Amino acid sequence: xxxxxxxxxxxxxxxxxxxxxxxxxxxxxxxxxxxxxxxxxxxxxxxxxxxxxxxxxxxxxxxxxxxxxxxxxxxxxxxxxxxxxxxxxxxxxxxxxxxxxxxxxxxxxxxxxxxxxxxxxxxxxxxxxxxxxxxxxxxxxxxxxxxxxxxxxxxxxxxxxxxxxxxxxxxxxxxxxxxxxxxxxxxxxxxxxxxxxxxxxxxxxxxxxxxxxxxxxxxxxxxxxxxxxxxxxxxxxxxxxxxxxxxxxxxxxxxxxxxxxxxxxxxxxxxxxxxxxxxxxxxxxxxxxxxx
Amino acid sequence: xxxxxxxxxxxxxxxxxxxxxxxxxxxxxxxxxxxxxxxxxxxxxxxxxxxxxxxxxxxxxxxxxxxxxxxxxxxxxxxxxxxxxxxxxxxxxxxxxxxxxxxxxxxxxxxxxxxxxxxxxxxxxxxxxxxxxxxxxxxxxxxxxxxxxxxxxxxxxxxxxxxxxxxxxxxxxxxxxxxxxxxxxxxxxxxxxxxxxxxxxxxxxxxxxxxxxxxxxxxxxxxxxxxxxxxxxxxxxxxxxxxxxxxxxxxxxxxxxxxxxxxxxxxxxxxxxxxxxxxxxxxxxxxxxxxxxxxxxxxxxxxxxxxxxxxxxxxxxxxxxxxxxxxxxxxxxxxxxxxxxxxxxxxxxxxxxxxxxxxxxxxxxxxxxxxxxxxxxxxxxxxxxxxxxxxxxxxxxxxxxxxxxxxxxxxxxxxxxxxxxxxxxxxxxxxxxxxxxxxxxxxxxxxxxxxxxxxxxxxxxxxxx
Numbered sequence: 116x117x118x119x120x121x122x123x124x125x126x127x128x129x130x131x132x133x134x135x136x137x138x139x140x141x142x143x144x145x146x147x148x149x150x151x152x153x154x155x156x157x158x159x160x161x162x163x164x165x166x167x168x169x170x171x172x173x174x175x176x177x178x179x180x181x182x183x184x185x186x187x188x189x190x191x192x193x194x195x196x197x198x199x200x201x202x203x204x205x206x207x208x209x210x211x212x213x214x215x216x217x218x219x220x221x222x223x224x225x226x227x228x229x230x231x232x233x234x235x236x237x238x239x240x241x242x243x244x245x246x247x248x249x250x251x252x253x254x255x256x257x258x259x260x261x262x263x264x265x266x267x268x269x270x271x272x273x274x275x276x277x278x279x280x281x282x283x284x285x286x287x288x289x290x291x292x293x294x295x296x297x298x299x300x301x302x303x304x305x306x307x308x309x310x311x312x313x314x315x316x317x318x319x320x321x322x323x324x325x326x327x328x329x330x331x332x333x334x335x336x337x338x339x340x341x342x343x344x345x346x347x348x349x350x351x352x353x354x355x356x357x358x359x360x361x362x363x364x365x366x367x368x369x370x371x372x373x374x375x376x377x378x379x380x381x382x383x384x385x386x387x388x389x390x391x392x393x394x395x396x397x398x399x400x401x402x403x404x405x406x407x
Numbered sequence: 408x409x410x411x412x413x414x415x416x417x418x419x420x421x422x423x424x425x426x427x428x429x430x431x432x433x434x435x436x437x438x439x440x441x442x443x444x445x446x447x448x449x450x451x452x453x454x455x456x457x458x459x460x461x462x463x464x465x466x467x468x469x470x471x472x473x474x475x476x477x478x479x480x481x482x483x484x485x486x487x488x489x490x491x492x493x494x495x496x497x498x499x500x501x502x503x504x505x506x507x508x509x510x511x512x513x514x515x516x517x518x519x520x521x522x523x524x525x526x527x528x529x530x531x532x533x534x535x536x537x538x539x540x541x542x543x544x545x546x547x548x549x550x551x552x553x554x555x556x557x558x559x560x561x562x563x564x565x566x567x568x569x570x571x572x573x574x575x576x577x578x579x580x581x582x583x584x585x586x587x588x589x590x591x592x593x594x595x596x597x598x599x600x601x602x603x604x605x606x607x608x609x610x611x612x613x614x615x616x617x618x619x620x621x622x623x624x625x626x627x628x629x630x631x632x633x634x635x636x637x638x639x640x641x642x643x644x645x646x647x648x649x650x651x652x653x654x655x656x657x658x659x660x661x662x663x664x665x666x667x668x669x670x671x672x673x674x675x676x677x678x679x680x681x682x683x684x685x686x687x688x689x690x691x692x693x694x695x696x697x698x699x700x701x702x703x704x705x706x707x708x709x710x711x712x713x714x715x716x717x718x719x720x721x722x723x724x725x726x727x728x729x730x731x732x733x734x735x736x737x738x739x740x741x742x743x744x745x746x747x748x749x750x751x752x753x754x755x756x757x758x759x760x761x762x763x764x765x766x767x768x769x770x771x772x773x774x775x776x777x778x779x780x781x782x783x784x785x786x787x788x789x790x791x792x793x794x795x796x797x798x799x800x801x802x803x804x805x806x807x808x809x810x811x812x813x814x815x816x817x818x819x820x821x822x823x824x825x826x827x828x829x830x831x832x833x834x835x836x837x838x839x840x841x842x843x844x845x846x847x848x849x850x851x852x853x854x855x856x857x858x859x860x861x862x863x864x865x866x867x868x869x870x871x872x
Contacts, residue, residue: 119832120439122825129821153506155810158803161505165513165796172517173779176524183528247531253767255531273767275528276776285528286767 127395134391137384145381150372160369167366171359173279178355181277184285185348188341190244191287195338197239198292201232202334205305206327208232212312213320226312233305237264240289252288259289264302266294277351283344292337293330301330409457411866414859420463421852424451428845431469432838439833443608445471446833447600471600474830477823478607479621482614484823486634486679488816489615493684495809500560501696501802504553505795512700513799515549516707516791518542520779526758527773531721531766536753540745543711543729547743550704554740557697564689565653565660571616571682572649572662578613579631579639579646582606586628587644593627603627613639618679635676637664649673659689692805697740699798703784705739707791708732710778715749718757718771725762727755 144150154161211217212225240250241258251259252269259268268290274282293301304326311319409417431447438444447469456462507513519542526535585606592599610631613619618634624642631640639647647664654661654672662677663670677683708730715729727748733739749755758775759768784794 116825117829117834117837119828119834121832122828125821125824125828153502153806154799154803155502155806156803158800158807161803162796162800164507165799166792168507168513169517169792169796172521173524176521180524180528245529247529247767251767253764253769255767256765269764269767271761271764271768273530273769274773275769276524276773282773 124398127391127398130391131388131395134384134388138381138388141377141381141384144372145374145377148372148374148377149370150377151370164366164370167362167369171362171366174355174359174362177276177278178352178359180275181283181348181352181355184275184277184283185345185352187244187249187285188345188348190242191249192338192341192345194239194242194250195287195292195334195341198236198334199331199338201236201239202301202327202331205229205232205308206324206331209308209312209320209324209327213317213324215317219315222312222315226309229305229309229312233264233302233309236293236305237262237302240293249286250289252286252290255286260302264306266290266300270296277348278354281347281351283347283351285344287337287341292333295333298333299326299329304330411859411863413462415856415863417461417463418852418855418859420454420465421855422849424449424464424466425845425849425852427466427469429842429849432841432845434469435833436835436838436842439835439838443604443611444833445473445600445604445607445831448472468598469600470598471603472831474827475623477827477830481823481827482611482619482621483679484816484820485611485614486618486683488813488820489681490679490684490687491809491812491816493681494688495806495813497560497564497685497688498692498802498806498809500556501692502806504556504696504700505799505802510545510549510552512546512549512553513795515542515546516779516795519546520776523772523776523779526756527769527776530758530769530772533753536756536758539756540749540751540753544745544750546707547730547745550700550740550743554697554700554704554738557693557700558741561659561689561693561697564685564693565651568660568662568682568685569651571685572651575613575616575639575649575682576646578609578616582609582613582631582640583644583646585609586624586640586642590626590628599627614680616680617677617682633673633676634678637673637676688809692802692809696798696802698736699794699801701736701739701741703740703791703794703798704743705733705736706784706794707778708739708743710781710783710791711775712746714771714774714778715757717760718774719759719762719765719768720752720757721754721766723762723765724755725757727757729756 151157151160151164208225208228212222237260240260241248242250247255248258249255250268251257253271253273254269257268259266261267268288270288270290272284272286272288274284277283304323307319308323308327310316311323428449428451431449435446449469450467451464452467454462454465505511505513519539522535522539522542526532526539529535585602589599589602589606592602606629610619610621610629613631619639620632620634620636622630622632622642624630628642629640630638630642632638637647647666650663650665650670651660652663652670653659661672661674662682664673665671674686677686712728712730712732716726719725720727728746729749731742731744731746733742744750756772758772759765760770760774761768779791782788782790782793784791785797789797
């Protein structure tokens, strides 16, 4: 094929352009560390990365829900522990008050303590966490009991998605523990016990001992349920963390550049550019026009 | 029988031939870098004479050294290359719209879902509700921005198509004018090389805009047609005038030509060149992205509205949409805005399904988050995120195919240009050899003239004695 001056310079120009483009692309990847920025960089990787990012964001959100749920139940559990203590003490006081050896004055003092425990219990049902009444189920903007100890709260609980498709109830409807629909009301029982002590009603005191025990068991059962849900949140969070780590690793592998490969490619393309420049610098190729 | 006088004429013809040769060689050498220049050559042949001797040398030319087949291939390669480049350039708009980053649709969907999940943990928290509204507004804005970007790219393509059509008219007019000059010059039998070069360069400029073919005409002229056969420049004279207009049915600019007094839409005949590439990208990857975006916006808005309107706000009211209901799919992305009933009113978000269980009931919020995991997009086959991922892959594939085509057409164009240059471009070594050769020929002819002159002088001196 006949080679012309124009072909030589055009080939050199094209080689320089190609080399510069390679250097540009390699430096972009090496400096950002990202291989896939736009869909056109690698279509299937870009699509996969989109799905992984969505999955990662969803996992983060569910983990946050699990964490918040867990912390809320922590506060509930602390309060139930206190309730448990109240009913344990109330029962002990009732036993003491049922002793035939003590007099009316002492029974009166025990009755005062029972009244104090009732007041403590009522106040504790209005426990707040993060500005919300945590013992009133979905009715978190008001306490579950009025000043007289009547239940005015909510029995429904809110659930959150702790992991994909797995919902766990947060909070507690204390009404189901202290004032169950089919069962004895704790405040009424404490009031009855106080009255029995003041009137030296042995049968009433004995009934009070049993009811304090039964209510204590209800509180313990509630604690058990809360404990199970806390464990659910913990497990969900741990699973979410593992999945999130794996998703992030997949995403990194999909879109990020291998640093070593990127630097090697940059070095290689820079060398090619230098060679192209060196060859271009040797133009024009000597010809007869220079020799005459 | 040859005479001394005829010998002078023989020498003179050689001088003329050598001078013409040197002139043509100089022209070639000095135009080595002129774009579109075709090297010329002088054909020499002996002038017939009596058997005892000749009558010197006659010259034909100068003529351009051209391979018509390669020239035609160059036109095709040029159109294919500008087609690929303009397609790729325009398709970048779709590439950009689906790039990950702050404010992109991709991240806006995610952050709205995350804000809804956060609000589902504390549905009574006004701060979290406000965040949901903000993210919902940002999602709408990202859809509008993406749609506007695609529409803007489409409008820029239409503008460039209009400009290119006008350029076509200017170039065809210039070709027509040049051909008149060529015809005038070549009627005498001499090739109008410079005019032909200028004409061919114009034809190549035309090929960059749309696919053309050339048919040889009389007296050095050519007919220029669209690749499909419609005449753009008549070899006998006359051009086809193009104009553009917006097709009301598609709202896209089309190329029209006046044929027998009526406008004919010739857009589909422009399958290559810059105009062809712009039309293909505009009506292909960009249009598909617009349609998919509108469909996704419509589907997402509809699903979120259904969940939101079924829920109760903190005020106990229900039946309020999250987004202003969309009239239809077309233009949905561009029209997506928060419904005035909820905009700026976080309490209006329907996070509860039972008004007696406010503020803690979050089942409405859970229904809203469930939208993102439900396959209602793409005809019920994909979640919103899945639909978006599919769109990302589709656009990416189109871009990658366009990149491949640009590389392929670049390589093909370079190869054809090399072939063309190999035949028609100047090689300085060739010209230097020709120059030396013509110089020697001139010297030889000069010697002939000098010898004839000396002989004549001797004859005259003899006669004078």
